[in-house]
Each structure stands twice: as C-alpha cells, then as structure tokens.
Amino acid sequence: MKVILAGGNKVTFNLANALIMRDLNVVIINKDRELCEIFSRSLKATVIHADATQPETLKKAEIFPNDILVALTPMDQDNLIISQLALKVFHMDKVFTLLNNPRNKEMFTAKLHLPHVISMTDMLSSNIDLSIAPEEVRTVMSFEEGKIELMQIQIQPDSPACNMALKDIDLPTGAIVGFISGRQEPFVPNGETEILPGDLLWIMTLPLLHSEVVEVLTGIKNK
Amino acid sequence: MKKTAKEWYVIIVGCGRLGSKVAGALSDRGENVVIIDLDKKNFEHLPPQFSGFQMEGDATSVDTLKEAKMEQANLVLALTDDDNTNFMVSQVAKEGFDVNLVISRVYDPDNLPLFEQFQIKTISPMELAHDALMSKIPHSPKEEA
Numbered sequence: 001m002k003v004i005l006a007g008g009n010k011v012t013f014n015l016a017n018a019l020i021m022r023d024l025n026v027v028i029i030n031k032d033r034e035l036c037e038i039f040s041r042s043l044k045a046t047v048i049h050a051d052a053t054q055p056e057t058l059k060k061a062e063i064f065p066n067d068i069l070v071a072l073t074p075m076d077q078d079n080l081i082i083s084q085l086a087l088k089v090f091h092m093d094k095v096f097t098l099l100n101n102p103r104n105k106e107m108f109t110a111k112l113h114l115p116h117v118i119s120m121t122d123m124l125s126s127n128i129d130l131s132i133a134p135e136e137v138r139t140v141m142s143f144e145e146g147k148i149e150l151m152q153i154q155i156q157p158d159s160p161a162c163n164m165a166l167k168d169i170d171l172p173t174g175a176i177v178g179f180i181s182g183r184q185e186p187f188v189p190n191g192e193t194e195i196l197p198g199d200l201l202w203i204m205t206l207p208l209l210h211s212e213v214v215e216v217l218t219g220i221k222n223k
Numbered sequence: 224m225k226k227t228a229k230e231w232y233v234i235i236v237g238c239g240r241l242g243s244k245v246a247g248a249l250s251d252r253g254e255n256v257v258i259i260d261l262d263k264k265n266f267e268h269l270p271p272q273f274s275g276f277q278m279e280g281d282a283t284s285v286d287t288l289k290e291a292k293m294e295q296a297n298l299v300l301a302l303t304d305d306d307n308t309n310f311m312v313s314q315v316a317k318e319g320f321d322v323n324l325v326i327s328r329v330y331d332p333d334n335l336p337l338f339e340q341f342q343i344k345t346i347s348p349m350e351l352a353h354d355a356l357m358s359k360i361p362h363s364p365k366e367e368a
Contacts, residue, residue, distance in 0.1 A: 054334075077308045080310065
C-alpha cells in the first residue's frame with residue numbers, strides 16, 4: 001500500500017516526512033519542477049513531476065484501489081477533480097481532500113459525497129484554540145472531521161472538580177471522562193471515582209462543549 | 224418549480240469569447256441569463272444589446288453560485304478556460320443544485336470520461352476542430368478510383 005500526495009508544498013513535505021517515518025511508501029506528484037527537485041533530494045519518496053489533475057498522471061503513478069490519496073493543492077477545483085478521478089476512475093476509497101474555502105465544506109461533504117474532507121480553516125482554528133487555552137488544558141486530537149474532540153485536563157488543587165466524585169461533577173451531556181491517568185496507571189473511572197489533584201482526565205467531547213467542560217473542571221472561563 | 228419553467232434561466236460561467244457570444248445569443252432569444260466571471264474586464268466581450276445580469280465573482284466558491292440563484296437555474300454552461308473549474312461548477316450544479324441540464328467545455332479529451340460519468344454534457348474544442356477539419360479534407364483520388 002502506498003500514500004499518494006498530490007500537489008501542495010510545505011504541508012506536503014512535512015506530511016511526507018511523517019509518513020515515511022511510519023515506514024509508509026510515499027509517492028509525491030507535483031507540477032512544480034523546483035519543488036520536485038527539493039522533494040526528491042531530501043525525501044525517501046517517489047517523486048513524479050506532473051499535473052495530478054490529469055488522468056494520465058494518476059495512471060503513471062500506478063495507483064491501486066487500496067492505496068491512499070491526499071489532494072493537497074491550494075485550489076478546491078483541483079482537489080475536487082483529483083479526488084473524483086481517484087474515487088471514480090481508479091476506484092479508491094481512502095481519498096482525502098484538502099478544503100481551502102470553508103464555504104464549500106457542506107457542498108463537498110453532503111452533496112458531492114467526498115469521503116474525507118479536511119478543512120484547513122477548521123484545523124487552524126482548533127490549533128489557535130489550543131494556543132490560547134490555559135496550560136492545564138490540551139486538545140489532543142479531533143476525529144470525524146473535527147466533530148469529536150479528545151482533550152486532556154490536569155486537575156489542580158484549586159480546581160472546582162478537585163476532591164469530588166465524578167458523578168457529582170456537572171459535566172454537560174456530550175462530554176465523557178474516558179480515562180484518568182497522571183498519578184497512577186491509566187484507568188477507566190466510574191461515578192464513584194474521586195477526582196484528585198494531579199489527575200489527568202482524558203475527555204471525549206463535542207467541540208461545541210469544549211469551553212463548558214474546561215469551566216466545570218478547572219473554573220477557568222473562556223474570554 | 225424550475226423544472227416546468229417554459230424559458231431558460233441560464234447561468235454561464237466564464238465570459239471569454241465563447242461565453243460572451245453564447246450569453247448574447249441566449250439573451251437575444253429572450254432567455255434569462257446570468258453570466259459570471261472572476262474579472263469584470265471580461266464583460267467587455269459581451270455584445271452591447273446583452274440584457275442579462277453580469278456578476279463578478281469566483282464560481283469555485285459555492286457562495287457565488289448561491290448568489291446567482293443557481294437553485295432556480297435549469298441550464299448551466301461551464302465555459303471557463305480551465306477544465307478543473309468547469310468540472311467543479313458542473314458537478315456542483317448537477318449534484319448540489321439539481322440543475323437538469325449542465326454543459327461544460329472540456330479542453331483535455333482525457334478528462335471527458337470523468338465528466339460523462341457525472342452526466343455532465345460536454346463539448347470538446349479539440350474534437351469539434353478535428354471533425355470540422357476532417358470533413359473539409361476529401362478522400363484521396365486513389366481511394367475514389
């Protein structure tokens with residue numbers, strides 16, 4: 001199985017690097033000759049200098065249906081045609097589409113049925129949230145195109161949730177403490193579990209409830 | 224409902240030589256025409272008697288197409304000089320706004336199968352030129368003999 005990265009520049013470079021470190025077979029397709037030279041000099045990847053929006057190019061890359069393709073160009077129309085070629089002509093299903101214009105998101109996902117649409121804006125905004133969050137709060141990851149979030153909150157001695165049983169903490173419906181780690185081996189808590197200083201709470205939540213969860217557990221208000 | 228409308232509400236994307244000419248002809252026939260282009264200078268191509276709407280905007284943003292009331296259109300013509308833009312406009316018209324008739328210009332013949340897979344009608348300048356050219360070249364005398 002290989003991962004085909006179509007278009008893009010720095011993101012492509014760094015993504016390729018990360019994938020190669022995981023021992024994946026990476027193929028980069030880019031129409032910029034200079035970038036291709038840089039890629040092939042510094043990455044252990046197959047580099048094809050060509051326009052990925054052309055069916056001929058994807059044929060040359062010897063794509064198989066179980067390969068992964070990521071469309072990374074800065075133009076939504078280019079990413080759309082690359083993705084549809086991969087899906088409909090090359091019968092792939094692991095196709096990821098970078099979305100540049102957030103206003104096209106609903107169209108790409110609900111109407112055009114692209115399986116994995118990644119919104120640059122959503123990613124950036126969740127990262128900005130991260131940088132303005134208090135230090136005991138971390139957003140670890142998001143899933144389902146940002147609809148589910150995994151966050152980590154460290155309990156301080158002065159946190160309102162400290163020394164309370166989990167069942168007495170007024171967490172919103174839509175957020176759940178899945179694991180507690182920090183002071184001991186990670187374990188799944190129940191309602192009777194008492195939250196102690198130094199506990200690290202692993203919380204699955206809807207992004208919408210992020211600030212409410214933070215406030216209930218740490219007392220820190222957003223804004 | 225737009226499906227039973229007696230006249231065309233047509234959105235043309237791309238006001239180059241072809242787009243502007245078709246827009247003029249359809250407007251002469253009394254159809255409702257909206258023409259979209261990124262660059263308002265391109266509207267200079269339109270004939271003086273054109274009575275439709277001109278809209279400056281990026282047709283690869285769904286907002287522009289909403290503003291053009293694509294949900295009411297029953298004909299969309301994607302006539303920019305970029306196949307990828309034409310594909311996006313056509314697919315969004317077809318799947319996103321349920322437009323019955325969508326016709327796209329496709330420069331690269333290799334792209335034709337993909338457009339056809341999404342029931343987008345196509346015109347290929349290369350094939351049109353090829354057919355026109357071949358029809359002007361008579362068979363060689365030796366074949367006629």
